[in-house]
Amino acid sequence: MASTAWQGIIHRYRQRLPVTEATPVVTLLEGNTPLIRVDNLVREIGGDFVLYLKYEATNPTCSFKDRGMTLAVSKAKERGAQVVICASTGNTSASAAAYAARANLKCVVLLPHGKIALGKMAQSLMYGATTIAIEGNFDVALRIVRELGETGQVEVVNSVNPVRIEGQKTAAFEICDQLGRAPDFHFLPVGNAGNITAYWRGYREYHAAGISDRLPKMWGWQAAGAAPIVDGQPVEHPQTVATAIRIGNPASWQGALAAVRESSGRIDKVSDEEILNAYRLVARTEGVFVEPACAAPLAGLIRSVRAGQIPAGSVVTATMTGHGLKDPDTAIAQAEFKPTVVPATMEAVRRVMGLG
Numbered sequence: 556m557a558s559t560a561w562q563g564i565i566h567r568y569r570q571r572l573p574v575t576e577a578t579p580v581v582t583l584l585e586g587n588t589p590l591i592r593v594d595n596l597v598r599e600i601g602g603d604f605v606l607y608l609k610y611e612a613t614n615p616t617c618s619f620k621d622r623g624m625t626l627a628v629s630k631a632k633e634r635g636a637q638v639v640i641c642a643s644t645g646n647t648s649a650s651a652a653a654y655a656a657r658a659n660l661k662c663v664v665l666l667p668h669g670k671i672a673l674g675k676m677a678q679s680l681m682y683g684a685t686t687i688a689i690e691g692n693f694d695v696a697l698r699i700v701r702e703l704g705e706t707g708q709v710e711v712v713n714s715v716n717p718v719r720i721e722g723q724k725t726a727a728f729e730i731c732d733q734l735g736r737a738p739d740f741h742f743l744p745v746g747n748a749g750n751i752t753a754y755w756r757g758y759r760e761y762h763a764a765g766i767s768d769r770l771p772k773m774w775g776w777q778a779a780g781a782a783p784i785v786d787g788q789p790v791e792h793p794q795t796v797a798t799a800i801r802i803g804n805p806a807s808w809q810g811a812l813a814a815v816r817e818s819s820g821r822i823d824k825v826s827d828e829e830i831l832n833a834y835r836l837v838a839r840t841e842g843v844f845v846e847p848a849c850a851a852p853l854a855g856l857i858r859s860v861r862a863g864q865i866p867a868g869s870v871v872t873a874t875m876t877g878h879g880l881k882d883p884d885t886a887i888a889q890a891e892f893k894p895t896v897v898p899a900t901m902e903a904v905r906r907v908m909g910l911g
């Protein structure tokens with residue numbers, strides 16, 4: 556009997572990816588993530604539409620980055636690279652470190668000092684990457700990494716490496732495969748803008764191949780303090796609670812603009828307060844715990860619904876890019892609840908429960 560076990564995105568979508576028989580597949584069985592219908596959240600928001608969350612937190616390193624990284628590290632291995640390197644706000648570095656470990660490659664990550672969520676830092680250290688915290692933001696780190704890449708001594712696995720985008724487009728394929736169609740709208744957070752570029756490519760490819768019968772409108776969301784694409788100019792000192800998307804000069808700026816223009820979509824920004832409200836809401840109403848960046852498109856959806864911009868009967872998908880446990884500090888600070896400490900007696904527990 557042939558195994559039907561999931562074998563990762565390269566295996567599943569091989570004919571749509573730049574791999575050959577000679578490519579050594581470095582996989583941690585990424586992809587095949589849940590598409591969760593969230594009716595409680597829609598009821599809370601109000602409006603007549605169906606919402607599905609593409610929950611990328613179930614990937615091996617708990618973010619969508621693994622889709623691009625399986626391909627980037629496989630291709631690096633195929634070319635005989637010894638060292639992979641990236642700049643990161645924490646998720647790319649976690650993913651690069653894991654896949655490099657799997658491939659027996661050395662990994663170096665450059666992170667903005669003091670602006671990395673705790674879980675992401677733990678990942679890169681545990682996977683054994685050389686972890687460098689630079690006294691500067693992501694944009695500066697990426698500039699250094701690109702310069703190092705030009706020496707030819709290291710393989711850059713940021714999304715400036717085109718195969719990263721190729722791997723990430725498989726999330727759009729999966730959504731179409733899971734829904735049996737493409738959505739009417741796709742919402743997602745935008746930082747370095749690789750993912751919006753990748754999804755749009757995936758949706759277009761499936762449409763061109765006749766597998767899906769429509770193209771979604773792509774709606775990207777930046778954090779108000781880090782919204783260069785929305786504001787039309789680089790932000791020198793980006794600031795937001797959503798550290799994953801704390802980026803002032805996105806590498807795939809043009810890709811994001813093309814996705815929005817070609818899909819008749821939109822790119823806009825939401826405040827940290829809106830982000831944190833949506834962050835709590837999706838956890839409480841649906842049991843879906845995401846990191847703050849994922850709440851940007853949800854906050855954007857709340858706003859769009861209130862503005863009457865989502866027609867009745869629409870099918871909307873939104874990417875939840877990373878797991879809530881990545882950033883326990885923000886979760887604990889924002890949860891609005893604290894554990895109630897009581898003596899270890901039934902009576903004390905009953906009192907807290909309101910049972911007298």
Ligand code: F0G
Binds near residue numbers: 644846849
């Ligand atoms: N959501 C999360 C959780 C992310 O980590 C990122 C980007 C994004 C959204 C935005 O995706 O950059 O393709 O527009 N994180 C990168 C990193 C920058 O280094 O981990 P994007």
